[in-house]
Amino acid sequence: MSYIKYKGSNEVQQAKVTPRGNIVTLSFTGVPVVSTAGFEIFLDAACEMRIGNYLAYTTVYRNDEITAAYNGYQLSNDGAVYVAPVQPLPTVTFSTGAGGSLSGNLNQGANDYSDLTVPTPIPDENYVFTGWVPEIPAAGAIGSSQRFQATFQYVQTLEEVQEQKIVEINAAQQAVIAAGVNVTLTDGTVEHFTLTDHDQTSLMGLQSQVMAGEQMIPWHTSDEAEHCKFYSNADMALITAAALAYVTWHVTYFRDLRIYIRSLADKEAVAAVAYGMEIPETFRSEPLQAMMAAQSV
Numbered sequence: 001m002s003y004i005k006y007k008g009s010n011e012v013q014q015a016k017v018t019p020r021g022n023i024v025t026l027s028f029t030g031v032p033v034v035s036t037a038g039f040e041i042f043l044d045a046a047c048e049m050r051i052g053n054y055l056a057y058t059t060v061y062r063n064d065e066i067t068a069a070y071n072g073y074q075l076s077n078d079g080a081v082y083v084a085p086v087q088p089l090p091t092v093t094f095s096t097g098a099g100g101s102l103s104g105n106l107n108q109g110a111n112d113y114s115d116l117t118v119p120t121p122i123p124d125e126n127y128v129f130t131g132w133v134p135e136i137p138a139a140g141a142i143g144s145s146q147r148f149q150a151t152f153q154y155v156q157t158l159e160e161v162q163e164q165k166i167v168e169i170n171a172a173q174q175a176v177i178a179a180g181v182n183v184t185l186t187d188g189t190v191e192h193f194t195l196t197d198h199d200q201t202s203l204m205g206l207q208s209q210v211m212a213g214e215q216m217i218p219w220h221t222s223d224e225a226e227h228c229k230f231y232s233n234a235d236m237a238l239i240t241a242a243a244l245a246y247v248t249w250h251v252t253y254f255r256d257l258r259i260y261i262r263s264l265a266d267k268e269a270v271a272a273v274a275y276g277m278e279i280p281e282t283f284r285s286e287p288l289q290a291m292m293a294a295q296s297v
């Protein structure tokens with residue numbers, strides 16, 4: 001420990017002096033007295049054994065909570081003053097998934113969300129912006145680096161909606177046909193006949209047997225749990241006629257409904273289409289009109 005005396009002062013203070021380049025650090029045993037007059041350093045309290053001088057150290061370099069921890073302060077001999085290093089701001093990164101892009105600064109430093117300038121989402125064709133994940137707060141401390149992603153959702157075109165509806169309607173048609181038809185036989189009884197792909201394939205052969213005059217014609221149902229059954233020529237004629245008429249009706253109806261769907265100008269109208277609905281007269285083919293007229297008799 002040494003003793004210092006400021007220039008122009010007779011007061012002697014006990015202090016530890018630690019020079020480092022252009023900075024000297026003073027640490028006092030008593031209450032520190034801050035002076036920019038420069039000082040001399042002595043080995044004894046009587047200041048008879050001078051061991052150096054720091055008369056050029058006339059600027060307070062640092063005097064804050066850090067220097068207070070060792071009961072002192074720092075001086076510089078070149079006018080330098082301590083500047084606390086700037087802490088980097090938390091980084092906020094903006095990105096985007098498929099379906100769009102962003103316009104603006106994608107990497108921003110800020111302490112509060114209110115200081116951000118959120119980039120503008122630009123959807124690609126047939127996409128809409130659906131929001132940020134996670135949602136960006138309007139205000140509040142950011143704290144640490146954050147990342148936000150713009151999300152976009154694909155919006156089907158009218159043509160895509162139409163074709164999707166046609167696929168849906170086709171499936172409904174196939175299900176209705178496969179469910180089959182009731183046929184009133186010659187003895188007045190009513191039997192149900194399914195019309196799956198297997199059944200429909202059999203129809204042409206069965207019709208040929210009717211035309212050939214065969215009397216005991218077997219019907220092989222698509223239900224493997226059921227036995228085959230013989231039908232008379234007259235009954236098989238009724239069965240094949242009813243089945244073919246039923247299939248023809250639904251095939252014709254579906255074709256006209258498909259044309260109608262592709263004529264619609266907005267997605268809401270397409271969405272409202274259902275299998276079995278009444279097709280506007282403008283879109284009914286001559287065969288469909290004739291079948292409808294026959295059904296109404």
